[in-house]
Amino acid sequence: MQGFGFGKPPQGVIFDCDMGNGIDDALALAMLYGLDGKNEARVVSVSVSKSNLKSAAFCEVVGRFYAGEVSGAIGAVGRTLPVGMANDGKMAQDTPMLTGPLSRTGPDGKPVYRHGIEKLNDTGDVAAVIRNALSSQYDQNAVMLLAGPSTNLVLTLDLPDVRELAAKKLKMLVVAAGSYPSGGPEFAIQEDIAAARKLFADWPTAIVAVGSEVGVALPFPGSSIEKDFGWSQAHPIADAYRAYKPMPYDAPSTAMAAALYAVRPQERYFRLSEAGVISVLDSGAAKFTASAQGKHKYLIVDPAQKERVIKTYIELASAKPAPPRQRFRSQRKKDDAPPKKQ
Numbered sequence: 548m549q550g551f552g553f554g555k556p557p558q559g560v561i562f563d564c565d566m567g568n569g570i571d572d573a574l575a576l577a578m579l580y581g582l583d584g585k586n587e588a589r590v591v592s593v594s595v596s597k598s599n600l601k602s603a604a605f606c607e608v609v610g611r612f613y614a615g616e617v618s619g620a621i622g623a624v625g626r627t628l629p630v631g632m633a634n635d636g637k638m639a640q641d642t643p644m645l646t647g648p649l650s651r652t653g654p655d656g657k658p659v660y661r662h663g664i665e666k667l668n669d670t671g672d673v674a675a676v677i678r679n680a681l682s683s684q685y686d687q688n689a690v691m692l693l694a695g696p697s698t699n700l701v702l703t704l705d706l707p708d709v710r711e712l713a714a715k716k717l718k719m720l721v722v723a724a725g726s727y728p729s730g731g732p733e734f735a736i737q738e739d740i741a742a743a744r745k746l747f748a749d750w751p752t753a754i755v756a757v758g759s760e761v762g763v764a765l766p767f768p769g770s771s772i773e774k775d776f777g778w779s780q781a782h783p784i785a786d787a788y789r790a791y792k793p794m795p796y797d798a799p800s801t802a803m804a805a806a807l808y809a810v811r812p813q814e815r816y817f818r819l820s821e822a823g824v825i826s827v828l829d830s831g832a833a834k835f836t837a838s839a840q841g842k843h844k845y846l847i848v849d850p851a852q853k854e855r856v857i858k859t860y861i862e863l864a865s866a867k868p869a870p871p872r873q874r875f876r877s878q879r880k881k882d883d884a885p886p887k888k889q
């Protein structure tokens with residue numbers, strides 16, 4: 548159950564991704580932990596649609612890292628969030644951005660980054676992980692963030708009462724997929740067209756889509772990896788970035804833009820389209836049709852904010868682990884009680 552300190556906690560973020568297929572997912576997760584450390588958000592659930600143990604293991608490694616395990620910044624023992632992992636055999640291949648960091652060893656020959664995921668039973672059932680995260684949030688105090696195929700979220704929608712639960716708990720769903728208003732086919736949609744079609748048609752909350760054009764227009768600077776992440780001799784995000792493809796390169800930031808908007812929509816980093824409906828074509832492209840009754844919008848890059856956005860990317864993704872927040876004993880009992888029914 549969520550809750551710490553006085554009053555309602557910062558909003559929870561439920562993050563589903565295809566970690567290992569694009570470096571922006573890793574950067575987005577780092578950003579979310581940076582926002583968590585600033586007490587602006589709480590990472591309450593992480594799941595992967597990539598049926599690969601290394602994908603889940605890397606997510607756990609990043610969580611442990613931002614809890615201070617590797618750097619020793621706060622003497623932490625690491626986060627213990629269960630990582631949900633798809634078990635459908637899709638996207639099962641290893642990728643360098645996963646194998647690189649996970650295979651790194653220290654002078655003693657032991658892995659630099661510890662994790663507890665060696666077999667399927669070490670991961671969580673995706674639908675159960677997401678549903679449990681939803682049910683533990685205060686009403687309208689969470690956001691869902693999707694960076695990858697829609698498979699896991701649609702699977703969760705099939706559980707009893709999840710539509711009602713999502714509508715009650717979530718402010719919105721932010722989806723890093725497609726190209727808008729009517730761009731070409733995009734991987735996250737092509738990988739599971741049926742699921743994407745069902746997600747946009749049936750998801751019960753407002754949806755804000757972040758297209759690939761946003762990521763291309765706001766690239767994460769590769770120079771930051773050496774300059775801003777060097778405070779730790781071993782950094783899983785930096786190792787993954789270097790392993791993803793030969794340096795130097797700047798990375799499209801679609802998932803990062805989605806994460807930034809999900810947590811800080813009020814900061815006006817981006818413009819929003821008018822309301823409408825997003826439909827999914829047989830080609831794997833997304834099409835936006837304006838409609839006053841529509842529940843969908845998409846992000847639009849504001850050129851005047853480009854420098855500010857990229858600076859924020861760097862600041863949050865490279866943030867050092869923050870000390871754990873303290874809770875008063877008298878408040879802990881109150882916080883751990885479930886929210887009252889409305």
